[in-house]
Amino acid sequence: MFDLLITNGTLVTAEMTVQADLGVINGKVAAVLTPGTPCETQERLDAAGCYVLPGAIDAHVHLHMRTANGYTADDWRTGTTAAALGGVTAVVDFVETTPGESLQDALGRRLEETREAVIDFGLHMTIQPDEDPHPQTGFMRRVSDARLAQISAASEAGCVTFKLYMAYPGLQVRDGDLLRAMCAIREVNGLACIHAENGELIEVLRQAAGRAGESLHDTILHARTRPTMNEYEACTRAVTCAALSGSRILIFHIGCAAAAQVVAGARQRGLPNVFGETCPQYLALTEDALKGSTGCRWICAPxxxxxxxxxxxxxxxxxxxxxxxxxxxxxxxxxxxxxGSDDFRLVPGGVPGIETRLGLMHELGVRRGRLSLNDWVRLCCTRPAELTGLVSKGRIAPGYDADLVVFDPALHKSLEASELHSAIDWSAYEGMTCTGWPRDVVSRGELIVRQQRFVGHTGRGHFVRRAIELQ
Ligand SMILES: [Zn+2]
Structure with missing residues (x-):
């Protein structure tokens, strides 16, 4: 007797596409069945004409994050609800420390803010410089030994991924600290997630942009002051530290060929522990978006x-x-x-996308012949779970969490802000339409989206203690 039986669907995983029925018991996938196998079940979901996928995993989101321009607009309820409606069954967000706060204390404080999450989530730990500048030289702040010593407790608390910034005054770490942090992360079999841009050079270019008589209103200057060479250089340094430490690293938000080639080169030189992430904005948009009068919306870094x-x-x-x-x-x-409309340097950086990724990548990838269905699932669901240590998610197999998406390839969806659920009044993909969209979403066996309507309850999401099982 199953709790839920999903029938008549086409099962799509990272490896295969096959007609199968799926039985769920106690929130877990219990059986993958030949279609039409007679079964008793409490509830039945007909997926005829639809794909059945593992729930999508978004390994990089910023909900209710404090910035110089106030908090990001989505809180944990609106952000995770929008995610669920887009077929996402787990996100990984961040913990940032305040001065004097330990990683563990910051985790406790952050968990308080996540209480209204509607889907499961993990948290990356941000390792920021925490020591005062050197009293004689005034040299940049560094990451203390005490901070690095907290990495093992953070890992035991289920946070095995650590964010390191190579850009942004106040956040960026020096090269030596990058290496020290990676050595500590390697000790816990973790993953270092890197924002790879050369922060010092960017600051010089941004200051120069103001002096050269250019209009700071012109948002294309944002791209001009963060050139690809600058990203390439930082990626190379990050890979050097990965080689010296032996740590696994994931270079976040790669949007240019020069940076991606550093990852490709690392693999060719026998560094299998260097991984790369890209984002829909780099696959759907170009810098032309920064050229118009509304360019400030698309300011993000890189x-x-x-x-x-x-x-x-x-x-x-x-x-x-x-x-x-x-x-x-x-x-x-x-x-x-x-x-920041009078000065591109004051615009808060970041674009939305928590709800649109799966549908948009189906539209621009699968439907345009650039990705197979299996590539799509690998990139959006399975590999993000593996790399970030969400070991019970990302796959459809007995024993895995019953986190599932019934994706209807015939649904039409406009990506206007009025059709989306993030707590903002614009969409990064205005004017675009997708054919194919998540129809139903199951999280740990519970239907939380039914016929594109959210039917789950606030606060049902769990914090997931993660552990990376890659060799
Ligand atoms: Zn980010």
């Missing part, structure tokens, strides 16, 4: 790039150089974005 880079990203997805697609969902309202 910036959107020219068409040739976008084309390269698509090729690198199928050649396995880029391992996962995450959103870097970082939503700001138009009012927040407009606070």
């Amino acid at each position: 910036p959107l790039r020219p068409q040739a880079d976008q084309d390269a990203m698509w090729r690198l997805l199928t050649s396995h150089v880029l391992d996962i697609i995450s959103t870097d969902h970082c939503p700001f309202t138009l009012a927040q974005k407009d606070e």
Whole structure:
């Protein structure tokens, strides 16, 4: 007797596409069955004409994150509800420390903020510089030994992935600290997630942009002051530290061919522990979005790039150089974005996307012949779970969480803001339409989206203690 039986669907996994029925007991996948196998069940879901996928995993989101321009617009309820409606059954967000706070204390404080999550989630730990500048030299702050010593307790608490910034004053770590942190992360079999841009060079270019008589209103300057060479250079440094430490690293939000080639080169030189992430904004948009009067909306870092880079990203997805697609969902309202309309340097950086990834990648990838159905599931569901240590998710097999999406390839969905559920008043993909969208979503055996309506309850999401099982 099953709790839930999903019948008549086409099962799509990272490896295969097959007609199968699925039985669920106690929140877990219990059986993958030949279609039409007679079974008793409490509830039955007919997936005829639809794909049945593992729930999508978004390994990079920023809900209720404090910034200089206020908090990101989605809280844990609105953000995870929008995610669920887009076929996402788990997200990984971040923990940031305040001065003097330990990683464990920051985790406890962050967990308080997640109480209204409607889907499961993990948390990356951000390792920030925490020591005062050197008293004699005034040299940049560094990461203390005490901070690095907290990595093992964070790992035991289920946070095995650690964010390190190579850009942004106040957040960026020095090269030596990058290496020290990676050595500590390696000790716990963790994953270092890297924001790879050369922060010092960016600050010089941004200051120069103001002096050269250019209009700071012109948002294309955002891309010009964060050139691809600068991203390439930082990726190379990150890979050097990965080689020296032996740590597993994931370079976040790769949007240009130059940076991706660093990952490809690392693999060729026998560094299998270097991984790459890209995001839908780099696959669907180009820097042209920064050129119009509404350019400030599309300010994110690294910036959107020219068409040739976008084309390269698509090729690198199928050649396995880029391992996962995450959103870097970082939503700001138009009012927040407009606070910087006179100076591109004051615009809060980030674009939304938590709800649109699976449908958009089906539209632009699968339907346009750039990804197979199995690539799509590998990049959006299975590989993100493996790399971030969500070991009970990302696959459809007995014993795995019954986190499932019934994706109807015939549904039409407009990506206007009015059709989406993030707590913002604009969409990064206005004017675009998808054929194919998640119809029903199951989280740990419970239907939380039925016929594109959210039917789950606030606060049902669990914090997941993660452990990476890659060799
Ligand atoms: Zn981010």
